[in-house]
Amino acid sequence: MSKEKPVQPKTEKSGVAATLSVGNGGEWHQAASDDQPALTTNQGVPISDNQNSLKANPNGPTLLEDFILREKITHFDHERIPERIVHARGSGAHGFFELNHSLEKYTTAKILTEVGVQTPLFARISTVAGGSGSSDTPRDVRGFAIKFYTQEGNWDLVGNNVPVFFIQDAIKFPDLIHAVKMEPDRGFPQAASAHDTFWDFISLTPESMHMVMWIMSDRTLPRSLRMIEGFGVHSFRLINAAGVSTFVKFHWRPKLGLQSTLWDEAVKIAGADPDFHRRELFDAISNGDFPEWEFSVQLFTEAQADSFPFDHLDPTKLIPEELIPLTVIGRMVLNRWPDNFFAETEQVAFCPSHVVPGIDFSNDPLLQGRLFSYLDTQLSRLGSANFNQIPVNAPKCPFANQQRDGHMQMAQPTGRVSYEPNTLAEDSPREHAKTGFSSAAVEENGVKGRIRAASFADHYSQARQFYISLSSFEQAHLASALVFELSKLEHPHIRTAMVGHLRHIEESLAQRVGVGLGMHDLPTAPVTAVAVQQLPASPALQIIGNMKDTLEGRVIGLLLADGSDAASIEAVQNAVIRAGAVVKCVALTIGQVTLEDGRVLDIDGQLAGTPSVMFDAVVIILSDQAAAKLAKEAAAVDFIRDAFGHLKAIGFDRGGEALLKAAGIGSDEGVMAIEDNVDSFVTAAKTRQWGRETSVRTLA
Numbered sequence: 001m002s003k004e005k006p007v008q009p010k011t012e013k014s015g016v017a018a019t020l021s022v023g024n025g026g027e028w029h030q031a032a033s034d035d036q037p038a039l040t041t042n043q044g045v046p047i048s049d050n051q052n053s054l055k056a057n058p059n060g061p062t063l064l065e066d067f068i069l070r071e072k073i074t075h076f077d078h079e080r081i082p083e084r085i086v087h088a089r090g091s092g093a094h095g096f097f098e099l100n101h102s103l104e105k106y107t108t109a110k111i112l113t114e115v116g117v118q119t120p121l122f123a124r125i126s127t128v129a130g131g132s133g134s135s136d137t138p139r140d141v142r143g144f145a146i147k148f149y150t151q152e153g154n155w156d157l158v159g160n161n162v163p164v165f166f167i168q169d170a171i172k173f174p175d176l177i178h179a180v181k182m183e184p185d186r187g188f189p190q191a192a193s194a195h196d197t198f199w200d201f202i203s204l205t206p207e208s209m210h211m212v213m214w215i216m217s218d219r220t221l222p223r224s225l226r227m228i229e230g231f232g233v234h235s236f237r238l239i240n241a242a243g244v245s246t247f248v249k250f251h252w253r254p255k256l257g258l259q260s261t262l263w264d265e266a267v268k269i270a271g272a273d274p275d276f277h278r279r280e281l282f283d284a285i286s287n288g289d290f291p292e293w294e295f296s297v298q299l300f301t302e303a304q305a306d307s308f309p310f311d312h313l314d315p316t317k318l319i320p321e322e323l324i325p326l327t328v329i330g331r332m333v334l335n336r337w338p339d340n341f342f343a344e345t346e347q348v349a350f351c352p353s354h355v356v357p358g359i360d361f362s363n364d365p366l367l368q369g370r371l372f373s374y375l376d377t378q379l380s381r382l383g384s385a386n387f388n389q390i391p392v393n394a395p396k397c398p399f400a401n402q403q404r405d406g407h408m409q410m411a412q413p414t415g416r417v418s419y420e421p422n423t424l425a426e427d428s429p430r431e432h433a434k435t436g437f438s439s440a441a442v443e444e445n446g447v448k449g450r451i452r453a454a455s456f457a458d459h460y461s462q463a464r465q466f467y468i469s470l471s472s473f474e475q476a477h478l479a480s481a482l483v484f485e486l487s488k489l490e491h492p493h494i495r496t497a498m499v500g501h502l503r504h505i506e507e508s509l510a511q512r513v514g515v516g517l518g519m520h521d522l523p524t525a526p527v528t529a530v531a532v533q534q535l536p537a538s539p540a541l542q543i544i545g546n547m548k549d550t551l552e553g554r555v556i557g558l559l560l561a562d563g564s565d566a567a568s569i570e571a572v573q574n575a576v577i578r579a580g581a582v583v584k585c586v587a588l589t590i591g592q593v594t595l596e597d598g599r600v601l602d603i604d605g606q607l608a609g610t611p612s613v614m615f616d617a618v619v620i621i622l623s624d625q626a627a628a629k630l631a632k633e634a635a636a637v638d639f640i641r642d643a644f645g646h647l648k649a650i651g652f653d654r655g656g657e658a659l660l661k662a663a664g665i666g667s668d669e670g671v672m673a674i675e676d677n678v679d680s681f682v683t684a685a686k687t688r689q690w691g692r693e694t695s696v697r698t699l700a
């Protein structure tokens with residue numbers, strides 16, 4: 001549990017019955033008292049009737065004269081702005097960054113040199129492909145964008161939860177996104193990559209193979225937005241006081257550890273609660289259980305970079321931690337949900353080009369293109385070059401220049417001078433050579449052209465390295481994900497091309513996927529420009545091997561009914577809460593249940609609307625009669641079968657055991673009587689029962 005003071009959402013006055021009066025047409029008017037603010041138009045004119053438009057007579061036409069109606073409807077008609085072309089669905093929160101290790105040797109950026117200083121920030125975590133109303137749990141990359149409001153201006157670190165990208169050059173981005181978005185003639189699928197156009201493009205883009213391994217892995221099925229990593233992806237530069245620059249990669253690691261769902265679980269969560277991730281983040285922040293990430297850097301010199309077996313300017317490559325270790329330099333805490341979703345989460349405008357003195361770009365061609373794209377996008381999305389004046393986008397340090405006017409200008413500069421240099425306004429802003437932003441003094445030479453560096457030619461070695469680094473369970477999930485996605489294609493030649501690529505990554509993977517797709521012979525692998533290197537495994541890339549031994553941030557579901565045993569419930573609640581998790585009680589109906597000792601217990605969720613996919617582990621505590629009744633309820637049987645199928649720990653008492661039997665659930669290490677055994681249940685709940693998987697599912 002975080003130590004920071006909880007920030008509760010503003011409480012609404014609830015339960016106060018409205019005083020209503022009835023108008024001539026039977027419509028209700030809510031009576032206002034003198035101390036309530038007057039409802040007005042946007043011009044401040046008080047409104048006397050907000051229920052009826054102005055009519056020529058009681059049954060007559062509405063009058064054009066009704067400026068109140070026209071203003072209200074016009075404003076409503078313009079309430080939407082274009083959603084982001086990518087990353088449209090996102091959740092944001094305010095927080096702070098605190099540095100605990102100075103990088104003064106490498107940079108002048110105060111945010112990276114002043115230990116202990118808390119820099120305010122706004123974070124937005126998103127899916128990529130779906131529209132703003134799509135669900136939270138598709139198989140998709142998560143965007144991980146941070147706007148730091150530093151003392152020296154805003155720094156936007158616009159990354160993903162995957163450290164590499166699909167393409168090496170920004171000129172390919174519109175094609176990539178057109179391919180993954182819903183197909184233009186039919187308008188589907190929404191928020192899904194399992195369709196022909198995506199895999200057609202990918203099969204013709206071998207540079208995407210490393211990213212393909214990541215997106216087909218469990219990384220793209222996060223259990224919670226609090227349980228994902230974040231990566232700046234590109235190499236950036238830090239510049240120190242002497243003007244010397246060092247390359248840097250940025251990493252975020254979640255305090256709660258990495259955790260993913262299974263595919264079947266993610267699909268069912270999407271139905272049970274399409275806002276699963278957003279709600280979870282909202283609840284955590286509202287409860288003072290603040291999400292936290294460690295911020296780390298990988299620092300390396302040009303000479304070190306030259307010795308890597310890949311080009312670090314190629315965004316389809318990562319730098320294994322075994323090669324350049326991570327140095328933890330600070331932490332990010334998210335501690336305040338926005339007051340208004342549109343004003344903040346929707347209008348926040350991130351641009352990788354927003355950097356501060358002491359931080360600079362590298363020549364990564366994807367980053368170079370991004371430096372143009374985001375500013376351009378904000379102009380069309382927010383409609384004005386003055387988008388920086390929207391509170392969530394405005395710097396929190398002083399800012400002043402001679403830029404003027406434009407749509408929706410909020411500032412009202414005074415005086416006759418709107419240019420620099422000048423002699424007429426001594427107090428007007430001036431350039432400061434010493435403290436102002438300077439680019440790294442990098443020498444450039446060579447022949448101009450539309451060129452791809454030869455050092456970008458190796459498309460398979462790191463894809464292979466990622467695959468062989470995974471645990472056997474994760475490898476199986478990845479293979480099954482490929483089978484699922486490719487099985488959805490109408491055009492078999494795309495499947496064939498993809499399996500051909502897999503042969504360069506790992507023959508056994510190609511074999512698994514080929515068999516899963518019903519192929520008799522594996523297709524020929526495509527030609528490669530360079531030989532695939534046998535890079536060593538990097539265990540840091542696993543999820544399962546790196547899960548944290550904790551129940552913090554997890555939720556345990558108790559299936560109860562009238563007559564459930566109070567002592568068992570209490571024992572589970574105490575143990576689970578001690579371990580840092582939350583307990584939610586589920587019963588056939590919402591309200592309360594009366595326990596066997598006569599006490600009443602509040603119920604958090606109604607069974608049909610609260611399936612076990614909402615929980616990390618479950619406990620079934622029932623009287624014999626309740627068990628017999630629930631055995632006839634499909635929702636109760638599914639609750640248990642899904643918990644078992646999703647490899648969760650299941651605890652039970654005697655009645656619970658009867659229901660397990662009725663659901664046809666056998667026993668294994670993760671299914672246990674809780675009597676005298678609550679601690680073992682808590683231990684089992686911290687992980688999935690991986691050994692069970694092959695008994696419930698045929699994996700590729």
Ligand code: HDD
Pocket residue numbers: 084085086087090124125126142143144145158159160164165169170171173232233234315348349350366369370373374377378
């Ligand atoms: Fe991008 C949004 C991350 C490549 C063009 N991108 C966007 C967001 C994230 C990323 C997290 C959402 C920001 C928010 O929450 O508002 N994008 C990435 C990463 C990339 C990447 C990690 C590769 C390493 N993007 C990329 C390229 C281009 C874009 C190569 C164009 C050449 N991205 C955009 C955009 C978006 C965007 C169209 C849509 C909405 C926005 O910018 O504000 O400009």
